Amino acid sequence: MFPDFDYVRPQSLQAAITHLADEAAVVHAGGTDLLGCLREHIFAVKKVVSISAVKELHGIDEAADGALRIGALTTIRTVAEHPLVRRRFSGLAQSASEVASPQLRNQGTIGGNICQKPRCWYYRGDFNCLRKGGGTCFAVDGENQFHCIFGGGGTCFIVHPSDIAPCLVALNATARVAGPSGVREVPLEKFFMRPEVDVQHETVLEPREIVTQILVPPPAAGTRSAYRKVRARRSWDFALAGVALALRFDGRRVVEGRVVLSGAAPVPWRSAEVEQTIRGKELDSDVIAAAAKAAVAEAEPLGKNGYKIPLFQGVIEEELARMSASA
Amino acid sequence: MPRKNPTTGPDGLTRRGFLTSMGTGAIGVAASADLFAAGKEAVDPQVMPAGRTSKVVLRINGETHVVLAEPRWTLLYVLREVIGLTGAKPGCERGECGACTVLIDGVARYACLTLAAEAQGSEVTTLEGLMDGETLGPVQTAFAEADAFQCGYCTPGQIMAVEGLLRTNPNPSAEEIRRGASGNLCRCGAYKHIFEAAHRAAELKRGK
Amino acid sequence: MADESKDIYFVQGIPVPDTPLPGKEPEAWQETNVVGKRLPRVDAYERVSGSAVYPSDVHLPNMLHGAILRCPHPHARVRNVDTSAASRMPGVRAVIRGTTPEADLVWKKDAAGEMRLFDPHCRFEGEEVAAVAAETPYQARDAINAIRVDYEVLPFVADERRALQAGSPPVHSKGNLSKSDTYERGDVTRGFAAAEVVLEESYRTECELHTPLEPHGCVASWEGRSLTVWESTQGVYAVQSRVAEVLKLPLARVRVIGHYMGGGFGSKLEAGKYTVIAALLARQSARPVKLLLTREETYLAVGNRPPCNMTLKAGVKRDGTLTALEFTCLATGGASPAGGTSLVDWLIRDLYTCPNVRTTLTDVFTNAGPARAFRAPGHPQGAWALEQMMDALAEAVGMDPVRLRLKNMAAFSQAREGNPAYTSTGFRKCLEQGAAAFGWEKARRETGAQAARGHMRRGVGMAGCLWVAGGGRPPSTVIVKLFSDGSVNLNMGASDLGTGTKTVMAMVVAEELGIKPEAIQIENADTGTTQYATPSGGSKTVPTEAPAVRNAAVQVKQKLMEMAAAALKTDVSELAYQGREIVSRRDASKRIAVKDLDALKRQGVVVGVGYRGPNPKNKVVNPFGAQFCEVEVNTKTGELKILRFVAAHDSGRVMNRLTYDNQVFGGITMGIGLAMTEARILDAGQTGKMVNRNWHDYKLPTALDVPADITSLPIGPADAEANNTGAKGLGEPVTIPTAAAVANAVCHATGLRITQTPINPLQLVQRLAERRKEG
Structure with missing residues (x-):
C-alpha cells in the first residue's frame, strides 16, 4: 500500500518544475515504476507531480536533419510500433517490444524507462541497503544471481534494468532535460550514474530536472541496429543478459560500431573490447569468437552470477553472427 | 448498464490508437492531452492534498462518475470499493499479474498501477463495459465457449487484455495472441484455451 | 415465451440410464448422452461477465x-x-x-x-x-x-541442508528433526548385487509457492x-x-x-x-x-511445496528389469510439522515393479514458512528423481526409455499392505498410446545430439506417473431437489476450485434425469445451507462427489416413479423413467409426464438424498499417466523452449472433455513452472529473509512460456469398479511427470542431465559452458 502523498497534475513543464521544489516531490510519468517503488516504501515521497498532462512531452517526429525526436512521455509501445522507429532504428523498436508486458508497454514511457529504479531485490525489498542510505550492499555476499559482472566498483552491484537505454547509448542518443535553470542536453552515455560516483542516484539528473525528449541522431549510411535479450522467462522479465548493437557496415566489413550490454552493469555497459575487436573487420567466426571472449575478459562475477560470462559470450556471438549473415 | 465505449469507432480503433499508429509525427496527440486542452487553457489544477479525499471525475464504461478519492487511491481500488465494479480483480497490486487489466483510452493497462486521479480525462473500460445489457460481448462469449479459464479470477483481466489486443489488431496471428496475453498470469494454466478464445473472439468480432 | 416453456427443462428424445429399484445400486453407465461431452461451464457466464462474487x-x-x-x-x-x-x-x-x-x-x-x-x-x-x-x-x-x-x-537456519548440522540454531526446543521415516521391502543389497548396471544420482527440486x-x-x-x-x-x-x-x-x-x-x-x-x-x-x-x-x-x-534433496540408487539387468531402488530425501516443511517429505517416495515405492526397495525420508525444521499440500504433494519431486533415473538406466542398458518402463509395469500396488490390485490401470496404454500419438520413435531418432544443427538442439523426453489417491472416499452427502416444473436444484458442500466441479455434477444430474444442465441451479460451498463435504483437493472431488450426486438423482427418479406407479395404478417395477415422461414398459399407452404428477404438484418438490458409498474392498483406485514433450535448447544462451506436449492420462471416465483437457493443460503449465521458472529464494546466508516474494522475482510461466501445441489424450475405459461414475481423479496426476519429462528432453537434446530445478538459462548456460571446457 502506498504512503500518503499530495498529488498534482500540472499542464505545463514550468509548473511541474515549480512543484518539484517541494519536499520529497517526485515525478510521475507513466507511473509504472514509481508506484511499485511507493508500494515498497523505497524512498520518502510527500508529493507526486504527474507530468502526464504536459502536452509537449508526447509524440514522435523527425527533425529536419533526420534525427528522431521522441517525447519523454511517448509510451514504450508507441516506440516499439512507430513506423519511423521500425524503419530506421530497428534495434530501438526491438528493445522497446521486449520490455515487460503489453500493459506496461502501453503505460510506461520512454522517459520513465530510462529513469527507472533498479530491480535489485535487496533494494526493492525490506533491506536497508547502501543505495537506500544504509551501510551494506547485501548482494555482495547474498543472492546475487541477477547482479552485475561489470562496474560494481566495489559498492553496489545492481544491473541497470532498462532494455531501451542500451540501445539509445548504442545509437548515440541524447536526452533533453528541463530544470529550474533551463534546458540542457545530456548524451545518454553520460546520463547514467555509476555507483562509485554516487551510490544513491541512477542518473545525473538534478533534483528538479525532468527528461523532456530523447534525440536520436540520424544513422550514418550502412548502419544497422539490433537488440537481443535473454531472460529467465519469456515475458515480463528483465534481461539476464542483453546486447544492443549499432554497427556501420561497408559491405561485409564493420567500419565502426557501438556495442552496449544490458543486464551487465549498474549502467548500460558499453563494451569497448567488443567494439575494438570488430572494428574494420568482417564478422567471420574467428572475429566473432574473439569479440565475445574480449567482451567478458574483464568481468568480475560475484558468487552466483558466473553464468553471465558464458551467457554474454553466447548472446554476443549469436547476435554478431546474425548481423553478419544479414550484411 | 453501461453500453459500448463511445470512443470506439466502427473499426474497433480508438481515436488515440489510430493517430499514433499512423505515425503522424505530431507531438501531443494523446487523448488525455486533448481533453485537458478542451476549453481549459493552462489553468493549473489544484494540488490534491494527502490524507483527504478530493473530487475525482472518472469516465467509466461511457458514464461519468464523480467520486471522492484520496490521491493515493488506485483506479482499481476506486473501481471496486467505491464504485462497485468488481470485475477487475486485485491479484498483486504491483503490476505483475494482470488480473486488474482495464482499457484506458482503448489500450490495456493495469488498474493497480494507475492512480484514480491519473485516470481523469481518460475513457476507462472495465469488464462490465464489454456487456451489452445482460448480453456478453464477443470476447466474453469466446472465453465462455472455449473454457478459457479455470478458477476465473484472472479471467476479467485476460478478457480485457484480449479486448485491447483486438481493438488495435483485429486479426492477430497465433504469436501475436500469445504476446498479447503475456501480461496476464493464469496460475491454473488455461493459456491454451485462452489462445483459442482470443482467436475465436477475433472471428466473432469480425462477424463470423 | 411460448407455451413449451414449461417443457424447457427436459431434453426430448434422449435415453436416460435405467433406474434401479429402491435399495438397489445404479449400474455402471454404458453410453452417456451428457457426461463426457465438451460442455462449457454452467457458471461460465458469471465468470466472464464479472458477476461471480469471489470473497x-x-x-x-x-x-x-x-x-x-x-x-x-x-x-x-x-x-x-x-x-x-x-x-x-x-x-x-x-x-x-x-x-x-x-x-x-x-x-x-x-x-x-x-x-x-x-x-x-x-x-x-x-x-x-x-x-x-x-x-x-x-x-x-x-x-x-x-x-x-x-x-x-x-539465530536462524533457513537452509534445510544445514538444519541437522551441529551448531545449527534449533527451531524448536526438541531440535530440528521433525520426522524420519523408513520404508523397506525385499533386500536392496541383494537387489544391487543382482543388477548388471547400478546408477546413483543426486537430485534437488526447489521450493515452489502456490x-x-x-x-x-x-x-x-x-x-x-x-x-x-x-x-x-x-x-x-x-x-x-x-x-x-x-x-x-x-x-x-x-x-x-x-x-x-x-x-x-x-x-x-x-x-x-x-x-x-x-x-x-x-x-x-x-x-x-x-x-x-x-x-x-x-x-x-500460506504454504509451499517443500524443497527436496534426494538421492536415488537404482539397479537394473541388461534386459531392463529393475532389481533395486534405494532412495533418500531430506526436505523441510518449514517451521512447523507440515509434511516436508510427505509422499516424496511414493512413486519410487509403487510406480514400477521392483522387488527390493528402501526409502529414507528426513523431514527437518527450518526458519521458513510452513509447507502446505501442493498439487500432488511429493509426487512431482519424486518423479523428478525416478523418471530421470529411468531414462539414465535406459541409456545405460541401451533401451528405449518407453520400453524400459513397459518392461517394469506393476500389476498391483507393491507398497501397500497385502499388495492390493488396482481397480484399473491404464499405465501401459498411457505409455503405448501416448508414444504413438507423439510419434515417439521417429521424434527420438530425428532429434537429439545426433541430429544437431548449428547451436539449436532439439530433444524429446517423456515420464510416467501414478497418483497415490484419486479414488475419492466417503463421506459426502448431496441433495437433488426437483421442482414441479422439472427444474432442479443441486445442493452440495464441495467447492469448485476451477476444476469444473459444478459443471461435472450438473452433467451427472442431467444424465440421470434427462434434463438440460443449464436447468440445474447449484448451491454449493456454504456450511449454512449445503451438505457436508470434505475439502476439494487431492483429485478426489469428482470421484467423491459425483457418485453421491448420481445417487441423489437416482433417488429423485425412484420417488417420481413411485408417484407415477400410484397415478398409473401399476407396479413401479413395470415403469421406466424416460426424462420428461414415465412410461410402462409393457403398455406404452400407460405414461405420464413428470410435470403432470399430482403428487409432485401437491408436494412441490421431490428430494433425493445421495451418499458416497464405500470404496471397493482390498482394491486401490489410482490414476496413471505419461507425458511426452519436445524441446529446443539454444546451446549458446541456455534458453529452453518447449515446443509441444502430449499427455496420455488414465483417469477413468472423462466427465467433461472440455474441462478435462483444461485440467491437463493446466497441470502441464504448472509442471513447466517447476521445471523451468519457479524457485523460492531465501537470503539464507545473511538475513534468512525471502527475496523474491512477488510475481516478478518469483516467476510463474507466462503465456509465452507454455506451448500452444499440447495434446490431451484420455486413456479409457471408465473404471467400473472405482465408483458408480467410473471416474478417477485427474487434477494431480497431470502435473506429476511434466518436469521430469522436460528434463529428459533436455538431456536428449544436449546430453546434459540436469538434476536440479529450475532448468533456466542461469543453470543451463553454465552447464553447457562447463562441458565445453571439459571438451
Missing part, C-alpha cells in the same frame, strides 16, 4: 479493511508490541495483538507443541504479530506501519453470537471446524461461504490465522471486516 468482491455495509503485521525476521521473540500510535491513527477501528485478551488464543497443537494465534516466539518471517482494522486498506496499512515491536532477534491469483483472505461478519465468513477456500467445512475450534464456538454458529474462489492448489484446504484474525477484528469493531492478504504475504505464510 475478494464481497462488500458489506460499514465494512472495514483488516491488515496484519508480520514478523520481519526468520526467528525472533516478541518482547513488546506498542500499538498506541497505531490505534490513534485516522480511520483505525480495531487493533489486536497477542496480549489482547480475546486474541490470546491457541491456534493449534501438534508434534512441535502449542502455537498461539499471535505467538511471541516467531519461527519464520511472516508470523503474525498484530492486526488492525480501519476504514480503508490504506489506513489499515498506515496503522500497521505505526506499530512498534521490540524483537529479540534469534500463489493462486486470488490472495488468501476472507470477509468476516458477526450477527449477535453467530459468525459468517466469506472465505477463499477449497473447503468450507474445514474452515468452519478450525474457526469454531479456535474461537470456541459451536459449529452451528460459524457459517462459512465460498461459492467462488480464485485458485488454491492445496494452499486453501484449511482456515488461516487470517480467518480468525478477521473474526476478532470484526468482533472488536462491531463491523464486518475484509482481510485479504497482500501478494507478498501469500509468499511468506
